[in-house]
Amino acid sequence: MPVIHREAGLVFRFFSNENNEPPHIHIYGQRGSMKVWLNPLEIAKIRKLPANDQRRAWEITKNNYKKFLYEWQKFKEREQNG
Secondary structure, eight states: OOOOEEETTOOOOOOSOOOOOOOOEEOOOOOOOEEEEEEEEEEEEEBBBHHHHHHHHHHHHHEEEEEEEEHHHHHHHHHHHO
């Protein structure tokens, strides 16, 4: 599960082998997590992440989603090509 970004106490990563789900990232704070689809940009799931961390995670994701999408695509290409 590569870490692609760290900011404001949050860790942004993705996982391999997620049953062909569309591009997305997982965001982890100290007390919860959040899953965000990258295309289109949309919150998929929130698990116990405090509201202030949710707002920060969403803003960071909006500001970096092109980078996150690029990294996700690059990782999936490497994974498929072995």
